[in-house]
Amino acid sequence: xxxxxxxLTPILILLLLFTFAAxxxxxxxxxxxxxxxxxxxxxxxxxxxxxxxFNAMQDAIQVNFxxxxxxxxxxxxxxxxxxxxxxxxxxxCILDLDGPNLYNYAWAGFLAPLDDYMSDELRADIxxxxxxxxxxxxKIYAMGQYDSGLALVGRVSLLEEAGVRIPTSIxxxxxxxxxxxxxxxxxxxESVQYAIDLKMNYGAGEWYTYAFSPVVQGFGGDLIDxxxxxxxxxxxxxxxxxxxxxxxxxxxxxxxxxxPPDDNEFINGNAAMGFLGHWMATGYYEAFGDDMVVLPVxxxxxxxxxxxxxxxxxxxxxxxNPDAAWAFMEFMLAPDEILSITNVNAAVPGRFSALAxxxxxxxxxxxxxxxxxxESGIAIxxxxxxxxxxxxxxxxxxxxxxxxxxxxxxxxxxxxDKIEQDIADNDGYPVQG
Amino acid sequence: MSAPALIGLFLFVAMPLFGGVYWxxxxxxxxxxxxTEYIGFQNYQNLLGLLVVRVAPEIDEATGQIQMNLEGxxxxxxxxxxxxxxxxxxxxxxxxxxxxxxxxYVVIARDPTFLRSLINTFLFVLVIxxxxxxxxxxxxxxxxxxxxxxxxxxxxxxxxxxxxxxxxAIVWTFLYNPDQGLINRFLSxxxxxxxxxxxxxxADSALLAIIILSAWQAAGFQxxxxxxxxxxxxxxxxxxxxxxxxxxxxxxxxxxxxxxxxTTIFVIISTTILAFRLFTQVDVMTKGGPQxxxxxxVFHAVDTGFRQQKIGYGSAVTVLFFIIVVSIALxxxxxxxxxxxxx
Numbered sequence: 001x002x003x004x005x006x007x008l009t010p011i012l013i014l015l016l017l018f019t020f021a022a023x024x025x026x027x028x029x030x031x032x033x034x035x036x037x038x039x040x041x042x043x044x045x046x047x048x049x050x051x052x053x054f055n056a057m058q059d060a061i062q063v064n065f066x067x068x069x070x071x072x073x074x075x076x077x078x079x080x081x082x083x084x085x086x087x088x089x090x091x092x093c094i095l096d097l098d099g100p101n102l103y104n105y106a107w108a109g110f111l112a113p114l115d116d117y118m119s120d121e122l123r124a125d126i127x128x129x130x131x132x133x134x135x136x137x138x139k140i141y142a143m144g145q146y147d148s149g150l151a152l153v154g155r156v157s158l159l160e161e162a163g164v165r166i167p168t169s170i171x172x173x174x175x176x177x178x179x180x181x182x183x184x185x186x187x188x189x190e191s192v193q194y195a196i197d198l199k200m201n202y203g204a205g206e207w208y209t210y211a212f213s214p215v216v217q218g219f220g221g222d223l224i225d226x227x228x229x230x231x232x233x234x235x236x237x238x239x240x241x242x243x244x245x246x247x248x249x250x251x252x253x254x255x256x257x258x259x260p261p262d263d264n265e266f267i268n269g270n271a272a273m274g275f276l277g278h279w280m281a282t283g284y285y286e287a288f289g290d291d292m293v294v295l296p297v298x299x300x301x302x303x304x305x306x307x308x309x310x311x312x313x314x315x316x317x318x319x320x321n322p323d324a325a326w327a328f329m330e331f332m333l334a335p336d337e338i339l340s341i342t343n344v345n346a347a348v349p350g351r352f353s354a355l356a357x358x359x360x361x362x363x364x365x366x367x368x369x370x371x372x373x374x375e376s377g378i379a380i381x382x383x384x385x386x387x388x389x390x391x392x393x394x395x396x397x398x399x400x401x402x403x404x405x406x407x408x409x410x411x412x413x414x415x416x417d418k419i420e421q422d423i424a425d426n427d428g429y430p431v432q433g
Numbered sequence: 434m435s436a437p438a439l440i441g442l443f444l445f446v447a448m449p450l451f452g453g454v455y456w457x458x459x460x461x462x463x464x465x466x467x468x469t470e471y472i473g474f475q476n477y478q479n480l481l482g483l484l485v486v487r488v489a490p491e492i493d494e495a496t497g498q499i500q501m502n503l504e505g506x507x508x509x510x511x512x513x514x515x516x517x518x519x520x521x522x523x524x525x526x527x528x529x530x531x532x533x534x535x536x537x538y539v540v541i542a543r544d545p546t547f548l549r550s551l552i553n554t555f556l557f558v559l560v561i562x563x564x565x566x567x568x569x570x571x572x573x574x575x576x577x578x579x580x581x582x583x584x585x586x587x588x589x590x591x592x593x594x595x596x597x598x599x600x601x602a603i604v605w606t607f608l609y610n611p612d613q614g615l616i617n618r619f620l621s622x623x624x625x626x627x628x629x630x631x632x633x634x635x636a637d638s639a640l641l642a643i644i645i646l647s648a649w650q651a652a653g654f655q656x657x658x659x660x661x662x663x664x665x666x667x668x669x670x671x672x673x674x675x676x677x678x679x680x681x682x683x684x685x686x687x688x689x690x691x692x693x694x695x696t697t698i699f700v701i702i703s704t705t706i707l708a709f710r711l712f713t714q715v716d717v718m719t720k721g722g723p724q725x726x727x728x729x730x731v732f733h734a735v736d737t738g739f740r741q742q743k744i745g746y747g748s749a750v751t752v753l754f755f756i757i758v759v760s761i762a763l764x765x766x767x768x769x770x771x772x773x774x775x776x
Contacts, residue, residue: 080739083463104742108464204720258634261610390741397722404634404723410527413513417526425460425743432466 030324031062033092037078037311038069039345040279046344054331061324066092086110093319094328097142098206099133099309100382100392106136107386107432112315113139117326122333125351129374133309133381137431143329144312145338146347149278149370150211150379151306152196152295155288158272162186166293170372173296173304176246183255186272195255197271199280201262204400209382209392210307211275212247212399217380218300219243223395224419229385229429231419235395236412239302244399244408246300251403258403277307278370281346285366294369297378308379310347348374386429390422450755457749463742476749482543484525487536488515512539547750549725550733553640557647557729558708565648565708566700569655570693576656577663587660591653598650602717605646609633609718633719636726643714643727651707655700662696663689698769702762709758730754 036047044067051065068081079101085091091110105111118140123131129147134140159166162185167173174182186195199207213223221240224231234240250256256271266274267287273295274284284292297306313332315325331337335354342349342358348370349355360367373379383391398415402408423429457476461469490507491500500508512530516522528545531538542548576587593601608615609632620628632642666689674684712731715721721728721736728736730750738747 083739083742086464104464108466110464204722257612259610259612261607261613393736393740397720400720400722401724405636406724409511414526421524422741426462426465427467430467 030321033064034094035092036067036096043345046341091316091318093325095314095316100388102142103136104386106141111141112317115140125353127350129308130350142312142314146342146350148310149348153274155291156293170296174298176300179298192272193270196273197265198256198275200258201260204396208396208399214305214307216240216243217305220302224383231416236416244402278346296369304378306373306379387422394418453748453751456745457752459745461745463744476746479543480547484541486539488539546725550728550730554729560644561708562704565652568652570659572656573659593650594653598713602714606718636724639726662693666692702765
């Protein structure tokens with residue numbers, strides 16, 4: 001026993017020393033932590049591959065990819081984790097965040113501005129909608145590889161069977177009346193159960209705000225007044241009430257269901273059309289091929305509106321080596337890398353140079369409608385205010401209550417009260433120096 | 434000797450508790466550059482603020498008569514106008530309306546969701562404690578019989594307890610789907626389509642749906658405790674009862690039930706405390722909706738504290754919650770003293 005130990009001890013000590021040597025990185029190697037929300041499996045794999053490519057192509061910076069399990073939709077759990085880390089002073093160097101949360105983080109001083117890093121050349125090549133989404137108080141705090149697209153999809157065969165006109169660009173989008181007629185004729189088809197899948201399986205959360213605030217805007221309302229940041233008279237005004245009445249009528253008329261069991265109602269043929277973000281488009285195309293067509297959002301009367309803003313990269317103020325972090329971001333923003341992720345998730349490539357190289361999104365490409373919507377300015381960023389978390393939660397709660405039978409005016413009034421209370425609780429969100 | 438345990442208790446129980454009490458008197462926010470300030474009992478006032486306002490019908494200015502709508506009912510002003518019209522009502526929100534003896538009363542509260550969460554939580558506890566306890570006792574009696582394969586049944590009944598609630602909640606969301614879910618398909622088959630509840634989608638049935646799932650999930654745990662209790666009853670008592678001519682029901686009523694007294698007390702107290710913590714099912718399945726029908730105190734604490742980023746306010750919710758649960762547990766202990774020995 002004793003003899004064995006005597007031989008073993010030096011060997012163990014040597015082994016320990018080797019282990020330490022092995023895990024201690026080279027002297028001048030910068031190690032950065034990166035947090036990523038859980039997207040779809042393909043998206044996660046591709047992002048991880050991009051990080052690996054970056055680590056492999058140079059020796060100075062090592063980016064450690066950390067994927068935090070979020071919820072299925074818009075990373076609810078991920079946001080909770082980031083909030084907790086921000087308070088604990090435990091944020092990573094590079095943070096992946098969903099568009100509208102940026103204003104809250106930037107206001108609180110957790111994000112470093114990127115303006116000094118971005119060359120004029122780069123800035124001019126980036127989609128204006130991405131710049132708009134990243135701007136808070138005159139500075140850019142986040143930059144995404146791609147922007148999101150929100151549109152309708154349909155099947156050419158069904159639309160023709162129902163005798164519905166198929167719009168081909170945003171200029172000849174359906175009007176509200178045309179859309180209502182289309183819904184009625186599609187529902188009447190024998191081969192489908194209902195007209196449109198609204199992805200209600202995502203539940204009360206960011207999807208409601210992302211997808212249905214454009215409807216409110218299309219009717220002439222909005223979530224808040226974009227200048228005063230107050231919701232009074234805007235979210236509970238007659239236009240917003242009309243929008244909510246119309247949304248509820250979709251369910252009352254049986255055009256849509258409140259309880260789709262999963263994401264596949266369009267693919268499995270239950271629904272004739274889909275209202276969707278770009279992230280479903282690839283799967284839909286795989287199911288139907290050229291029978292699937294992307295349709296521009298409906299012109300509801302007051303204006304044409306759609307959603308924008310997606311996950312973007314940012315550098316936190318807790319990062320000790322922001323230059324290295326930017327080197328990584330610059331790599332991610334290269335047109336080739338942008339296309340390698342957008343080919344997987346069907347999001348709109350964030351740079352004009354990448355767009356020009358894309359068969360999917362370029363002129364005549366089958367996803368081109370998404371680009372038209374972003375470039376023409378009909379896409380509206382979600383409210384640019386540090387109080388966004390309160391705004392979105394008030395809106396999607398009210399909408400959930402309304403479609404499940406609540407009184408529209410009462411629910412919208414309650415949402416406005418919550419938003420106003422939040423503004424008061426935060427002393428009106430004074431701009432920080 | 435007890436140092437490791439005490440350190441653990443201090444770090445993970447006492448510290449957060451004191452932290453919560455301290456923060457509940459501040460306006461601490463989760464993500465904010467603004468300084469945290471001491472605000473006294475403001476959070477508690479905001480939680481509990483409740484007023485009943487009598488609303489007079491609108492008077493037609495031309496005739497001086499009460500305005501009537503087409504159905505012949507008086508027209509009342511919008512509650513929002515009433516609240517905005519009186520500075521004393523500042524910060525209050527509409528909760529519900531009650532028409533009593535031809536008078537309209539509007540109940541307004543500073544945080545109607547919190548008050549609703551109190552009601553929902555108590556309702557949940559009141560139903561789940563007897564419901565789940567009764568179910569557990571029946572299951573325990575079933576698997577306590579000397580029948581073949583009783584270990585298989587015990588395992589099956591216990592398996593939901595060791596399954597993650599988040600997973601179960603997602604599975605049950607599918608089961609509860611009104612059009613395609615298994616439960617409504619089954620109900621449709623046995624009632625010929627007459628009984629088709631909307632379950633989670635309707636404010637009337639959402640809490641019931643959560644109660645059924647919760648009882649199903651947790652009853653296996655109480656079943657094991659009851660089973661242990663049943664097996665601790667001396668066989669001689671049953672033999673004595675049989676000699677006295679007691680039938681099965683009499684044996685159950687006069688031997689089993691009294692002998693299970695201490696077990697039952699433990700089950701009631703532990704179920705009550707566990708039931709008050711209702712959160713996961715609600716968070717996964719309904720997010721407190723529709724129309725606050727399933728919001729619970731713990732859900733409201735997490736929602737206000739983390740998602741709405743008002744840590745101070747969320748802390749006040751948990752402090753009130755702590756006081757409520759502790760006083761109920763103490764009350765139960767007093768009412769159901771378990772130190773009586775039965776022989």
